[in-house]
Amino acid sequence: GAGVSQSPRYKVTKRGQDVALRCDPISGHVSLYWYRQALGQGPEFLTYFNYEAQQDKSGLPNDRFSAERPEGSISTLTIQRTEQRDSAMYRCASSRWDGPSLSQETQYFGPGTRLLVL
Amino acid sequence: GEDVEQSLFLSVREGDSSVINCTYTDSSSTYLYWYKQEPGAGLQLLTYIFSNMDMKQDQRLTVLLNKKDKHLSLRIADTQTGDSAIYFCAETQLMDSSYKLIFGSGTRLLVRP
Numbered sequence: 307g308a309g310v311s312q313s314p315r316y317k318v319t320k321r322g323q324d325v326a327l328r329c330d331p332i333s334g335h336v337s338l339y340w341y342r343q344a345l346g347q348g349p350e351f352l353t354y355f356n357y358e359a360q361q362d363k364s365g366l367p368n369d370r371f372s373a374e375r376p377e378g379s380i381s382t383l384t385i386q387r388t389e390q391r392d393s394a395m396y397r398c399a400s401s402r403w404d405g406p407s408l409s410q411e412t413q414y415f416g417p418g419t420r421l422l423v424l
Numbered sequence: 425g426e427d428v429e430q431s432l433f434l435s436v437r438e439g440d441s442s443v444i445n446c447t448y449t450d451s452s453s454t455y456l457y458w459y460k461q462e463p464g465a466g467l468q469l470l471t472y473i474f475s476n477m478d479m480k481q482d483q484r485l486t487v488l489l490n491k492k493d494k495h496l497s498l499r500i501a502d503t504q505t506g507d508s509a510i511y512f513c514a515e516t517q518l519m520d521s522s523y524k525l526i527f528g529s530g531t532r533l534l535v536r537p
Contacts, residue, residue, distance in 0.1 A: 310466070337522055348428070348512050348527025349467070354519070362519050397467065401522075413525060415459070415467035 308332075310416030312398050318422045319388055327383045327419045331400030338381050339413060340373055343395040355381060388423045395420050428515055428528035435534045442500040444531045446513035451494065453515040457525065458487065458498050461510040470498070470511070500533075508535045 311330045319325050331338050337356050341349035352371070353363040357378040366372070370388075375381040385392055399413040428448045436442045448456065458470040473480045473487045473496070480487045486499040496513055510532050514525040 339524070341525075346529065348514070348529050349525070350527070351524040354522055354524065356521060361521060362524075365524075399467075412457075412469055412472065414469065417464070417466040 310398055310400050310414055312396075312416040312419050314419060315417060316420050316422075318424065320424050321388060321390060323388055324384065324386045325388055325421065327385075327396050327421070329381045329383070329398030329400075329416060331379065331381070331398070332414060335400035335402055335414075336378075337401045337411070337413075338375060339399040339401075340381070340383050341397045341399065341415075343397055343418070345394075349395075349397050352383070385421075388421075390423045393421055393423045428513060428526055430511075430513060430528035430531045432529070433532050433534070435536060436503050437536050438503060438505055440503055442498075442503045442507070442533055442535075444498045444500075444511050444513075444533065446496040446498075446528055448494050448496060448513070448515040448526075450515050450517055450526070451491070452518065454518075454523075455516050456487075456489065456496050457514040457516075458485075459512045459514060459527075461512065461530065467512065503533075503535050505535045505537060508533055 313328045339354040340352040343349040351365040353373050355375040370386045373383045395418045397418045399415045401411040401413045430446045457472040459467040460470050471482050484501045488497045510530040512527050512530045514527045516523045
């Protein structure tokens with residue numbers, strides 16, 4: 307695709323509900339990243355994938371958060387039993403980099419999903 | 425620790441130059457990035473600089489890097505009202521087979537007509 311797309315763009319949910327956020331990376335991009343951005347802050351890393359493999363999930367705040375990318379393309383970030391403190395902008399990025407190398411590919415971001423937990 | 429710092433706010437008059445400053449902590453960052461965030465839009469990559477460079481110019485944008493002081497700046501020449509946005513600098517931290525971006529809190533640039 308032309309760019310990274312995310313859906314939904316806005317999600318309002320009640321505390322205790324589960325939510326699933328979707329990311330569709332740029333076509334051909336191997337690496338996919340999830341970030342979370344609180345109001346007035348910069349994005350913070352959550353997790354990333356190379357192809358379908360989740361390589362690092364050190365940024366996930368707790369076990370209510372999980373992510374998958376089963377076919378190495380679209381990814382879903384799931385938050386179970388949402389809490390008000392989960393309210394934030396969730397951003398997805400993708401890059402071409404597919405392994406260790408001397409070069410470093412740029413991460414391109416989608417428009418984000420704004421999550422509001424009431 | 426991971427701490428990228430930026431000033432919170434900058435106001436300039438249209439046509440003047442803007443300089444947004446950033447300090448970072450990870451001296452092993454290979455690339456340093458500037459992203460622009462406009463309301464309702466994603467993070468747009470503006471420019472980046474490789475860590476072995478001192479300066480990079482791209483049309484109205486000039487990036488200066490002082491690696492000794494871990495200081496990065498973004499200069500926008502002839503600032504326009506359309507440049508009003510939040511600007512984030514980001515350092516890179518290497519992970520196993522990839523890297524993550526460590527962002528500052530962003531500098532809100534307001535361009536006055």
